[in-house]
Amino acid sequence: MWIAESQMWAESQNIIYSRDDFLPLDSNDSIFEGNALRMDWSEIVEPYDVNYIMGNPPFVGQSYRSNEQKQDMIDIFGKGSRETKQDYVICWYKKSLDYVSDYKNSSVKCAFVSTNSICQGECVPTFWKDMINAGVEIQFARRTFIWTNEAKNKAAVHCVIVGYSFHKINNIKELYDGGKLTKCDHINPYLVPEEDIWISSRPKRPKDKSKMTTGSPATDDGQLFLSPEEAKTMSKEYPILSKYIRPFIGAHEFLHDLNERTRYCLWFADVGDELPKIIKADHMKDRFQHIKEKRLSSSASRIKKAAETPWLFAQNRQPDTEYLVIPRHSSENREYIPIGFMDPKIIAGDATTIVYDATLEDFAILESSLHVAWMKTVAGRLKSDYRYSSSVYYNFPMPKLTNELKEKLEKSAEGILNARANHPSLSLADMYKELLMPSDLRDAHRKNDKLILQAYGLNKDATDQDILKVLFKMYNNKDND
Incomplete structure (x- = not known):
């Protein structure tokens, strides 16, 4: 509320040319500034004095975290844990669990606005499974909705709201989806009114599925790829290469190419005894040497191994x-x-x-x-x-x-x-x-x-x-x- 009042002050001054108090907020002596993940919440307020914990913590994916945020996740979940690869917002869920668990206070209820990614993919069979096993139960939820902020560029974020308790309660749960309310006995971490289910990676192919x-992956630093013009010129000047020049598609080419291919590659999977002749053509030796050096500089053993055959894609x-x-x-x-x-x-x-x-x-x-x-x-x-x-x-x-x-x-x-x-x-x-x-x-x-x-x-x-x-x-x- 104090934050909202502060935001509106600046807007109102441009209208009434006066700085007045608009909301009856008499004191702000219970506001603490700092990194909420590094503060001891019990030093601010004891859990047995708390009824509700709620908020809109920051959403930050793995690729966008600052060094401080990376350390926050390590401190909360442990170095190398699967959770450190998930969104930063889950730290508040774990922090709330630890805060309440230490004092055995199971009457507290909690709710956070979060990115919807925490209720999808690997976050469910890892992070959420541990939360549920620790006694957390989802009491209400708002399924994915788009939330735009008030910044100039108005970034749209796909959010959920998850409300939970720290023990099972025999009551009716409420699940909101758009304008629809579903009352049910249980809400699982996928935010579906069904029993808990943990869908995790399955390395082996089921018998009823195609591979x-x-x-x-080429892992070639671009040396095995050709533009249409390069492919045409190379085929003309070095006919021996023509049968090894193949159309190539990545996701972009698949989605955007029309009738003509926009990218080609050198595909020497079946080169056999022609390799010595290939090396003599159009700086091929230089290309292969470049690939070899690039692969040898990798820290991955399989990439280093692929340096032995630099004319091939790293994996076929x-x-x-x-x-x-x-x-x-x-x-x-x-x-x-x-x-x-x-x-x-x-x-x-x-x-x-x-x-x-x-x-x-x-x-x-x-x-x-x-x-x-x-x-x-x-x-x-x-x-x-x-x-x-x-x-x-x-x-x-x-x-x-x-x-x-x-x-x-x-x-x-x-x-x-x-x-x-x-x-x-x-x-x-x-x-x-x-x-x-x-x-x-x-x-x-x-x-x-x-x-x-x-x-x-x-x-x-x-x-x-x-x-x-x-x-x-x-x-x-x-x-x-």
């Missing part, structure tokens, strides 16, 4: 057959994830995620709003963009696919692909902008959504919350089989 991995994950491409990072503003089939002659880089031997049924399911609801909940983030990984896919509950359903899914997938083909002048990035999606493509997606929802026993009006309830139950049932 998924990131594309091939290129499929031999047609494959699906998914950008590793996808804008939060897209209703669907742009996904597409790719010829094996086109090399996929490690800014993409690829699915080997994918079918049209796989495509239809992954391109659905149902799958997006799952991805938005369990995927990690880079800034505000979603980070797609094999864990999202491997943990995703698939429906039972009858032959009849497979045929319908194939036709539905073809409908989406055909609609895209109707717009050759638009890139995938253009087609999947929320306001610019062509009507025929949107219609194809809507039909696909309806089909997928039916396959999971849901109606076409199902909300994300409805979808997640079904998917979480399927995940739990399969995990317990």
Whole structure:
């Protein structure tokens, strides 16, 4: 309140040319200034005198933390802990738990405005699992909403509000989602009215899923890449290189290229006995030497090992057959994830995620709003963009696919692909902008959504919350089989 009054003083002076008191705030002797994470809260007020703890702590992702903030996280969670890779705001949750636990005061209730990333991805099976095991119970929550600040550039932040107690209370919980209030017996850390569930990384591929991995990393300092002009010139001057010059796609090329490729690479996976001849062409020896030195300077042993074969990408994950491409990072503003089939002659880089031997049924399911609801909940983030990984896919509950359903899914997938083909002048990035999606493509997606929802026993009006309830139950049932 004092902060709000101070902010309004400056605004009001420009109107009434007077500095007056507007709010009946008689004293501010209970305000303490300092780093809240390094202060001993019990020296300010004893826990048994507290009823509520609430606030809007700072949200700071791992890449943006100051040295002081990095040390705060180490002090609270321990050096090397998984939590230190998550958002800075979780420090206040842990601080509140420690504050109350030390005094065995379980009547305190707490609520914080936070970035929504703390209720997604790896934060749930790590940080939240420890909080729940320590006795924390979510009493109410506000699911993701966009909050703009009053700064000139008005940054929009995706937030949640989580209210919790430090022991289980046998009462009705309240979950707010937009204008909808759901009263329920339990709210889990994904902010869904279901029992607690911990969806963590799954290193092994389930039997019912195609193999998924990131594309091939070059780790070459740019020496294996060519512009279209360079590729054309090199092929003309050194014909021996022409069969080793391949189109290349990262996430940017996949989303923005039209009919012509904008990037090429030197792909010597099958060079064999021609390597001595290759080295003589167009400064290849210099290129390879540069790569070797760059890799040897790495602290990673696998990169140092790759210095032995500097003409190759550091890792070869290129499929031999047609494959699906998914950008590793996808804008939060897209209703669907742009996904597409790719010829094996086109090399996929490690800014993409690829699915080997994918079918049209796989495509239809992954391109659905149902799958997006799952991805938005369990995927990690880079800034505000979603980070797609094999864990999202491997943990995703698939429906039972009858032959009849497979045929319908194939036709539905073809409908989406055909609609895209109707717009050759638009890139995938253009087609999947929320306001610019062509009507025929949107219609194809809507039909696909309806089909997928039916396959999971849901109606076409199902909300994300409805979808997640079904998917979480399927995940739990399969995990317990």
